[in-house]
Amino acid sequence: MNFLEISRLAFVTAFYLYCLSFIFYVIAVTGKTWKNRDPKQHERKWGRISFATSSLGLLAHLIYCGTRWAYSGHIPVSNMYEFMTFLSMMIMIAFTVVFLIYRKILLGMFALPVAILVMAYAAVFPQEVQPLIPSLRSIWLYIHVTLAATGESFFAVGFAAGLMYLLRTVDFGSHDKSARRQKRWVEFTLFSIIIVVGFIVSVYSFRAAGYEAVFTQNTTNIDSQVEEDSTIGKEVYNLPPIVAPHNSTMESVQPFLGMDHALFEAPSWMKGVNAGRKFNTVLWSILSGIVIYALLRLILRRPLGQLLAPTVRGIDPDDLDEISYRAIAIGFPIFTLGALVFAMIWAQQAWGRFWGWDPKEVWALITWLYYSAYLHLRLSRGFQGKKASWLAVLGFLVVMFTLVGVNLIIAGLHSYAGTD
Template identity: 65%
Template sequence: MSLIDFSSDAFIVAFFLYCFAFMFYVIAIAGKKWSNRDSLQHEKRWGRIAFITSNVGLASHLTFFFTRWAGSGQIPTSNMYEFMTFLGMSIMIAFTIIFAIYRKPLLGMFALPLTVIIIAYAAVFPQEVQPLIPALDSIWLKIHVTTAALGEAFFAIGFAAGLMYLLRVVDFNGKTKAARRSQFWVEFSLYTIIVIVGFIIAVFAFRGMGYEAQFIQEQSKIDSRGTETSTTDTVTYTLPPIVKPYNSEVVTVDSFLGMDKPVLEAPYWMNGVNAGRKLNTVVWSIIAGTILYGLLRLVFRKPLGAVIHPVMEGIDPEDLDEISYRSIAIGFPIFTLGALIFAMIWAEIAWGRFWGWDPKEVWALITWLYYSAYLHFRLSRGWQGRRSAWLAVIGFVIVLFTLIGVNLVIAGLHSYSGT
């Protein structure tokens, strides 16, 4: 067995251990209500079991990382699969540090699912080792990417604690306008997470079915001299084509539920080779996520926030507020070093300039400015509680767009990250 194969096995082990750890955290928190013994002892015992299990999962995840590095001869952070798996591992490292400080098992109920979703999302992408392009073949790749991801991991823990705070303090029985507004936005946050889960389910379901559709797309390009040239590309879908590429013809389309041809065509301004496919993926993510959300609502017969809220009873919201703030305060200087300072040094070496207004650079700066504003409002204006929690939640949405939206949708020098 090669090191690459061994690393893949270690990755699968880590994934299932994280799932088991999450279930143990649920037992620690939700199960204490039905425990015949002292509820505090129940929480401590199962919380300890969950923490040990998550640490064993992290050890397996680290084994995956270093054996893949040794087997490929390059640090495994050069494409979306490798980077997202590293981000998931970083979130577990950040969670372990924060848990060791505050000893709150409830945090595991939210941090572990976030890790599971991210590494499941990573598994959607091609897992083959890809050779580094020249711009990536530098020690600054190791420094820049790893520190940026670790900073984002602490932001993720801040997001988890912030969302927990909102689920704890929002009155889901309130009928006032303010209460309904808070209920809606908390529910929308949960719905957004479920849309990502829906995307993962849809991709793996159709991949298991072996679904495929192919199109031939013609594109016109104008070079620097003003000469127009036409190119023909083959675009392959692995999800049923609700939206086909702009200016394309069908080659083959597998029938699905009677749908044997595209419903719509991508708009003219989305004329990149993969633009239509990505738009189609977004549409399917929303469809799958909405169906999953609807099924959960049907099962519980109430908003998901109202389902989770009773679990939060007895938790001091000030502890959650403190955890969210401390996580972001730890992550901010790490992110500053990795995503800005080290990134600029690497950009100067790779492309001969510190700054070039590349989309990824711009959104990294936006993320940094946002969290700078968060810390300013927190420390100078006394924004705590709900305001701080909402800022933490919105901030991680910006991080996700920087990671997913910019890498996979917006073309730029960092587009290789989405291959």
């Protein structure tokens, strides 16, 4: 068995251990109310089992990283599969650090799903080890990407604690205007997470079914005032085509629910690698998310926020507020160094400029400005409690758009990190 096979086995092992640990955390939190149980003893027992299981998962995750690094000769962060897997590992490290400080069992029930979701998202992308492209052959790859992911991992823990705070403090039984608005925003946050779940479910489902649609795309190259011959390329969809590539014809398709052709073409202004296919993926993610959310509401017969709220009743909201703030305060300087300072130094070496308004650069700056505003309001304006928690939750949605949305929607110099 070589290093690559060990890394794949370690990846799968880590994923299942995280899932098992999440189940144990749920038992630790919800099992306190079982009859004939000592709540404190039950929580301590299952809390230890949960943390031990998640720690074993993290150990397997570290083995994945080390063996893949040994096989490829470079740190595994060079494409979307590797980076998102590395990010999920850093989320678990950040969770472990915060957990050892505050010893809040409930945090695992909300932080583990974030790491699991990111890991499942990573597995959607091609997993082959590829040689580094020239622009990535630099020591700054190690510094820039790893520090940026570390900072974002602490933002994820801050998000989990902030969401827990909102579930703890929003009055889901009230019908006044303010409470209704807050309940809607909590539900929107949960729905945003389900859209990512929808993306994963739809990709895996059609991949398992072997679905494929092939388009022939005609591209006209214009040099000065002379029109050159058109070049023809093929674009393969693994999801049923709602939107076809711009200026293309369908070569073959497997009908799905009567869909034997695309409903419309991607607009001409959508440029970049596989823009039509990426737009199609975004539409399927939203549609799948809506279907999953509707089914959950139909089965549970109540909003998801209202369902989760009872799990956090026994925890002090001030502790959650403190955990969210501390996690973001730890992550911010790390993110600043990794995503901005060292990134600009690398950009100067690789592309001859510190800043070029590349979409990923712009959204990294937006993320940094957002969390700068969060810390400023927290420290100087007394933004605590609900206000700070809302900022922590919305901030991580900005992070996820930077990581996911920019790669699927916007083309740029960082497109090597996109889907294959």
